[in-house]
Amino acid sequence: MDNKKDGGNEPGKAVFRVSGMTCAACSSRIEKRLNMVEGVHKAAVNLAVEKATVEYDVNRVSPEKLIEVIRDTGYDVVLDRVELRLKGMTCAACAARLEKALNRLDGVVKAAVNFAMGNATVEYNASQVTVRDMIKAVQRAGYDAEEKTREDEDIEKKERERELRQLRGLFIMSAILSFPLVAAMVFHLIGSPIEILHNPWVQMSLATPVQFVVGYRFYKGAYHALKGGGANMDVLVSIGTTAAYLYSVYNGFFAGDVMNLYFEASAVVITLIMLGKYLEAVAKGKTSEAIKKLMGLRAKTARVVRDGREEDIPVEEVVIGDIVVVRPGEKVPVDGEIKEGRSAVDESMLTGESIPVEKNPGDTVIGATINKTGSFKFRATKVGRDTVLSQIVRMVEEAQGSKAPVQKLADKISGVFVPVVMVIALISLLLWWLVAKDLNAGIINAVAVLVIACPCALGLATPTSVMVGTGKGAENGILIKGGEYLQRAHEIDALILDKTGTITKGKPELTDVISTGSLSEEEVLRFAAITERGSEHPLGEAIVKGARERGIELSEASEFEAVPGHGVVAVIEGKRILLGNRRLMQKEGVSLGDAEQVLSRLETEGKTAMLMAMEGSLAGVLAVADTVKENSKKAVEELKSMGIDIYMITGDNKTTAEAIARQVGIDNVLAEVLPEHKAEEVMKLIKAGKVTGMVGDGINDAPALAAADVGFAIGTGTDVAMEAADITLIGGDLMGIVLAVRLSRATMRNIKQNLFWAFAYNSVGIPFAALGFLSPVIAGAAMAFSSVSVVSNALRLKRVKLR
Secondary structure (H helix, E strand, C coil): CCCCCCCCCEEEEEEEEECCCCHHHHHHHHHHHHHCCCCCEEEEEEEECCEEEEEEEECCCCCHHHHHHHHCCEEECCCCCEEEEEEEECCHHEEEEHHHHHHCHHHCCEEEEEHHHHHHHHEEEECCHHHHHHHHHHHHHHHHHEECEEEEEEEHHHHHHHHHHHHHHHHHHHHHHHHHHHHHHHHHHHCCCCCHHHHHHHHHHHHHHHHHHHHHHHHHHHHHHHHHCCHHHHHHHHHHHHHHHHHHHHHCCCCCCCCHHCCHHHHHHHHHHHHHHHHHHHHHHCCCHHHHHHHCCCEEEEEEEEECEEEEHHHHCCCCCCCCEEECCECCCEEEECCCCEEEEHHHHHHHCCCCCEECCCEEEECEEECCCCCCEEEEEECHHCHHHHHHHHHHHHHHHHCCCHHHHHHHHHHHHHHHHHHHHHHHHHHHHHHHHCHHHHHHHHHHHHCCCCHHHHHHHHHHHHHHHHHHHHHEEEECEEEEHHHHHHCCCEEEECCCCCCCCCCEEEEEEEEECCCHHHHHHHHHHHHHHCCCCCCHHHHHHHHHHHCCCCCCCCCEEEECCCCCEEEEEEEEEEEHHHHHHHHCCCCCCCCHHHHHHHHHCCCCCEEECCCCCEEEEEEEEEEECCCHHHHHHHHHHHEEEEEEEECCCCHHHHHHHHHHHHCCEEECCCCHHHHHHHHHHHHHHCCCCEEEEECCHHHHHHHHEEEECCCCCCCCCCCCCCCEEEECHHHHHHHHHHHHHHHHHHHHHHHHHHHHHHHHHHHHHHHHCCCCHHHHHHHHHHHHHHHHHHHHHHHCCCC
């Protein structure tokens, strides 16, 4: 798949595995749509092998576009995904070149290299390219790579620790050898030179180990970069420090000019850069702490019942269907459903909510949460890679490896940055030498230009903030699929909330019991609950549940008959009971009297009212409603205060919908909208110029979630369809949306600060160095700390208060 090659009319060929085709009509529809795409020469879809073969012009259409067309037609493209661990990258220019090399491979649909994490995420077509091909492409570019696996976590940790030890050791060695050279310069400047320190042999013996032992990593990196046909930070540092070193050798031993030795410049620059690299490595390690924390949540063992005995086994050995025992204070090892016992479970590590959740038989428990009070037994339903925690870890890892659109400009600049800087350094040298007639100044200022230029700050500005932001989100129960959605969420100015299960609890509850005759309210509820006892209708279940919560004992009805569209008729304790709507009462000749006003009031409040009659006379009115979640009103107020227009969408009638909307303070109501038409309502807002977010349960609302600029799936962590949305909220609370928007805005603010600093630093630093206002030592210090400052600023996001 020659998707990123340059040139004129360059032919490319792509073969995609297509899923979802059921007949020849499917394949011909995809084929027709592909052939209509500008830049496609020929498309053929084979139903039998489920493959689409496309010949196209690589300069007019990309594989991503072809995949988009297939998906828009209603089918899916099956792509493989691999994560590569990259070795040898030293700056953003390396990352840009590797990304280009991977994207050029036939069969690679999309490759993203993350300099901060030191890895590449590649989506590819396995029928055209292999992981081995990718590794070879990386090696041809002068670096190395290997496929990342789950077992790599310990290897990576050890490698990070080894790298930190090595950098610390090299910095200390470099600092000890450079100190006498700095002392010689300082004493010389204050007019008290130390003779022995000004001896060229002494200076060279101190500077040489720094230049060629400590600085070896820069020469090695520069060699590989140039061999691969590019240039990076190592090239700049190597040329700059070598120029200063060789010029000092020339002046000290051949020109006899011992007053113009610059050994301290090359040595101190290398020392400061090593310090910067060490601090940067320490800070970069902290950006991925969220994943380490999530990994640390996993239980190590599980107590299972096998052959009638309880035994402790490694959590990896738990299989679906195992009965697992959890005692107070223990971690729930895997996901499952409670079969026996009751408890309160602390789910704060996953949802961010500190209040323990009551758990009863039939309820779901999530692996890694902590059992607080009682003991219980549960049946394992999800184990290994399928548990909620594993999905979260996977999602956070993918998000941290992704790129935000705002990074594109930095990537483009990183790609041409080093050659441009080398040209500026050469111009500076020539102007000082030929115009100002000062070769010393020319060499030193050119060295300063080469040393101060820092593509690293540019390369780290966005990914470090995305890594910390997505990690912070995961800690608060907000799972963001990638940098793109993290960026988009801060621009949202219209938010559509699905009513059922999002604003409301999604489970009807008994709200009112009103007596209209001689029976007490408790008796009205008792007779109604007995009548509905055998019913499977949600409204009937709500009445029965309401009676049981009030401690009312329920007997059996001697006769029971459901009247479709009307209600139910039962005989209880010898009395004929009617329970249903107006139509049932009219049919049975029951007069409503003043109850009509009560019905109207209840319906205006968004409740569903039911009438109960006993022996032909109206006895009472019961109301059931899908009640609003505790924090819905507060969340709507907070979102409105952020300048976001809130819309509620529902299939309910206008009266009920407006009643619920009033309770939470929503002015814009989209009522009587069928599920299949929700996406159309989203598109209307987008066409009106709104950046639109859609909040739903992630399953029924999938088309609307996909149509929105940002789709939010809201659920309880297990039912939530993580695939359906761009941002998933593990808790069922609407305040999660508020936190997600706050996090997005804080992260984008942080990214903009980083990019401003990186651009400003280079824009100001390079001209100052070229004009002679900065010595190489000051330039080296500035360069070393520019990357550290960017990563440190990103780490400030960890302290942002979302709640």
